[in-house]
Amino acid sequence: MSAPSSAIQSTLVENRVFPPSEETMQGARISGMPAYEALCAEAAQDFEGYWARLARENLIWDKPFTRTLDESNAPFYRWFDDGELNASANCLDRHIGTPTENKTAIIFEADDGSVTKVTYKELLERVSQFANGLKAHGIVKGDRVLIYMPMTIEGVIAMQACARIGATHSVVFGGFSAKAVHERILDVGAVAVITANYQMRGGKELPLKAIIDDALSGGDCVNVRNVFVFERSKSPCAMVAGRDKTFTEMMAGQSSECAPEIVGAEHPLFILYTSGSTGKPKGVQHSTAGYLMWAKQTMEWSFDIRDTDVFWCTADIGWITGHTYVAYGPLAAGATQIIFEGIPTYPNAGRFWQMIERHKCSVFYTAPTAIRSLIKAAEADAAVHPDRSDLTSLRILGSVGEPINPEAWMWYYKNIGGERCPVVDTFWQTENGGHVITPLPGATPLVPGSCTLPLPGIIAQVVDETGAEMPNGDGGILVIKRPWPSMIRTIWGDPERFKKSYFPEELGGTVYLAGDGAVRSADRGYFRITGRIDDVLNVSGHRMGTMEIESALVAKTDLVAEAAVVGRPDDVTGEAICAFVVLKRSRPTGEEAKQIAKELRDWVAKEIGPIAKPKEIRFGDNLPKTRSGKIMRRLLRSIAKGEKITQDISTLENPAILDQLSESN
Ligand code: WT7
Secondary structure (H helix, E strand, C coil): CCCCCCCCCCCCCCCCCECCCHHHHCCCCCCCHHHHHHHHHHHHHCHHHHHHHHHHHHCCCCECCCCCEECCCCCCCEECCCCEECHHHHHCHHHCCCHHHHCEEEEEECCCCCEEEEEHHHHHHHHHHHHHHHHHCCCCCCCEEEEECCCCHHHHHHHHHHHHHCCEEEECCCCCCHHHHHHHHHHHCEEEEEEECEEEECCEEEECHHHHHHHHCCCCCCCCCEEEEECCCCCCCCCCCCCEEEHHHHHCCCCCCCCCCCEECCCCCEEEEECCCCCCCEEEEECCHHHHHHHHHHHHHCCCCCCCCEEEECCCCCCHHHHHHHHHHHHHCCCEEEEECCCCCCCCCCHHHHHHHHHCCCEEEECHHHHHHHHHHHHHCHHHCHHHCCCCCCCEEEEECCCCCHHHHHHHHHHHCCCCCCEEEEECCHHHCCCCECCCCCCCCECCCCCECECCCCCEEEECCCCCECCCCCCEEEEECCCCCCCCCEECCCHHHHHHHHCCHHHCCCCEEEEEEEEECCCCCCEEEEEECCCEEEECCEEEEHHHHHHHHHCCCCCEEEEEEEEEEECCCEEEEEEEEEECCCCCCHHHHHHHHHHHHHHHHHHCCHHHCCCEEEECCCCCEECCCCECHHHHHHHHHCCCCCCCCCCECCCHHHHHHHCCC
16 A cells, blocks of 8 residues: 555635535535434444334335344445345336436437436336346346446436346446457356447447447457347448347337346445456446445435435546445435436537536536636636526536545535535545545535535545544544445455455454545544555546556557556646656657657557546656555556655655656656
């Protein structure tokens, strides 16, 4: 474990505290701190009883559970494990026969601005028909299905339909390359792929199906029997006879009724790949009951979601945020939500604000990166400033994915929330399933830049390397001492790696290690996340392993001898990827360096995806190494930041290299 990585340096010291207004407290699910504290006390007094109560209240069980938590094989915890249910029934069927059945479930705004709406009843019919189509193609409970879809209603339908028949989905973000998709198809053992012919983003039509064809072209994906293709565009795309079917073909003649497949509470609802500090991406496996319970409960607690709300989470379904707060949570909670296909800057950088006005959005949830880039855009062009839009429908704002710097927090609070709306800075991770540390809009006094306090039942602490709790005010590592229902169950196919990554022996083997540094404030005990303690970068709220990018670079064997990747602070993206490269030929300079850097960037985009492209590439004759040949990354981090080297370099074998790497090529 190394020092916390470089988060954005804040220049604004914001000591103000923003208590909840009377208005937000009024009728809030958790209203006032005593209500929050009462829930924490309930969890402290009867941990299992507390979680059992939530699981009974939030979910509809086909077979009620009698066992709450099984710790006999820790850290492979099992929750509610003799209970049975279906996730899709808990998102859709539960609303049938209630006033919610005719409520709008999804307001879809396409890239070109056209709007489509579906009610809960219509969504259930479409999910059912799709589920029947999957069944007709031999997909059964326990099968894995890879989903590579644009942000559309159909993406959510595909996920819900898998859940309905008990198939485990694995969604891959549409920005990942054919190679990345190929690796995931093999690792997860997918029997089918669900995709679209094209995706529409920023006025452009981008191929998706062609990438799947490429991913499947090696001939080693023998398990994939079918590719189902959503006809997003009228433009043609190649179809492989026997294997590929359009959605229309796949659903032809299928009934719009489909009895949900009842599964055990621990049945894997999905596997979602995320980057770790070493090795290839990890398939994070989530459960059905524990996961879904928390998705719904956090909708109600962190966002205080109400029947009249219009909720909008801007995350893509390819990330965990789009799973929990687009595909599952809002539906389980019976909310109306907005799904947006496009990008925040098309046709102009006022799109988010115009959409909030157009659809009367009341709860808005986005990432600090988006906020920071839209601040820049608004400052540069008054026509896209949020003050041009009527944002008075908003009542709660959320932030997720990376630390939000106090400057961005204040701008969001003032310019978007009109100083009326609480900003909930929700801390969590792919592995957590749902929020773990977050303010509650009707209870928690807010401090800009702090995710404040753990949700009731989440036993978070800041500890040192031996697991001893740090006093408030002192930085340490973030852990969660007790299991919770929506936590990761294992890494697909690699239980040993699961144990090693998240439950290290040094901490006793049963304490969850988040991988972030944190510090609690001296006065309130509020948590502030200081950044990753491993070699994971957070670029625009996307998690990237430095090792993954290094492996991609050295895979360009004709050119690259060695590569080291570090993060450096970036005003907009939080962190930026900086690569130090030693070529097999002499060190290039000037135009030639620029050209090779471009070639390497394109190569990384092909190997992993455009999101992994290094922002900066520096060439050296060598890398700074110790006498035993270990790359000294802390020195590279300083160079990337443009800092003068003040660290001890006595163990450095080749000090002259520092000057060379510090010069720009
Ligand atoms: C990492 C997890 C599930 C959220 C989407 C990203 C960072 C996330 C915050 C926050 C400070 C945050 C952490 C974490 N992170 N939210 N509110 N404040 N840092 O999920 O891709 O699994 O990344 O994102 O470093 O470990 P992810």
